[in-house]
Amino acid sequence: MSAFLAIAYRDLLKFLRDPLRIAGTLIFPIIFIVLLGGTLEAGFGGEQKANYNLLYFVYTGVLAQTVFQSSALGIISLIEDRENDFSQEVFVSPISRYTIVIGKILGETLVSLVQGVAILAIAPLIGVPLSLGQVALLVPVLALVCLMAGAFGVVVLANIGSQRAAQQVFPFIFLPQFFLAGVFIPLGNDLPLFLKVLSLASPMRYAVDLARNVYYAGNPEYADVVLRSPQFNLTVIFLLFAVFLVVGTTLFVRKESNR
Numbered sequence: 001m002s003a004f005l006a007i008a009y010r011d012l013l014k015f016l017r018d019p020l021r022i023a024g025t026l027i028f029p030i031i032f033i034v035l036l037g038g039t040l041e042a043g044f045g046g047e048q049k050a051n052y053n054l055l056y057f058v059y060t061g062v063l064a065q066t067v068f069q070s071s072a073l074g075i076i077s078l079i080e081d082r083e084n085d086f087s088q089e090v091f092v093s094p095i096s097r098y099t100i101v102i103g104k105i106l107g108e109t110l111v112s113l114v115q116g117v118a119i120l121a122i123a124p125l126i127g128v129p130l131s132l133g134q135v136a137l138l139v140p141v142l143a144l145v146c147l148m149a150g151a152f153g154v155v156v157l158a159n160i161g162s163q164r165a166a167q168q169v170f171p172f173i174f175l176p177q178f179f180l181a182g183v184f185i186p187l188g189n190d191l192p193l194f195l196k197v198l199s200l201a202s203p204m205r206y207a208v209d210l211a212r213n214v215y216y217a218g219n220p221e222y223a224d225v226v227l228r229s230p231q232f233n234l235t236v237i238f239l240l241f242a243v244f245l246v247v248g249t250t251l252f253v254r255k256e257s258n259r
Contacts, residue, residue: 011107052221061183064211071146074108075153105150154248181205
């Protein structure tokens with residue numbers, strides 16, 4: 001347990017000591033929310049055009065997308081550690097290699113959760129109403145999303161050999177999910193079959209939808225913005241986390257063992 005927490009603390013400390021990284025991870029979500037959400041609301045909002053505020057819609061989508069992407073991308077540091085032989089130094093220690101990988105996932109979860117809480121804190125400043133009850137529910141939801149995304153990142157990185165290759169592969173994995181998960185644009189019921197399949201296969205979809213389950217709970221526009229029930233989204237997220245964790249850690253540890 002001490003090794004598990006030490007690895008997680010190392011990643012969180014690295015993040016907190018990098019002010020440029022902190023600023024960058026907060027500026028881009030704000031730009032997406034304010035510019036894209038505000039533009040959509042101005043162009044397509046109103047009672048005659050939409051039954052809900054598109055700024056709020058984009059805010060909830062970007063909130064979940066930011067922590068999901070940050071947690072998964074943060075796992076790239078596993079490859080950086082591998083290239084610097086830091087991972088090899090850790091792997092020769094008398095602790096389970098699975099503990100090391102899971103500690104890394106927890107570390108990136110903490111880093112991403114800090115970003116998510118910061119985005120929650122700025123909601124009133126950009127005109128998004130957010131109650132303390134909603135915040136209390138959204139924080140654990142974001143933590144679950146981060147854990148699933150971290151495990152997903154390990155699966156993706158398990159068979160990638162270099163940091164440069166990872167940086168080239170990840171945009172192809174995340175960019176389509178922005179649209180397939182309905183981060184910025186509502187998903188209609190008349191999607192072509194192949195897009196429906198891809199959307200259902202997108203892990204980010206369930207993270208975004210669960211965040212909207214919480215934010216819109218009890219609001220009249222709930223049925224217009226939410227795709228599935230919170231129970232369904234929670235079940236899928238737990239199942240995906242378990243599958244990604246087992247498969248990802250097994251593949252990564254096996255590859256490290258063969259080096």
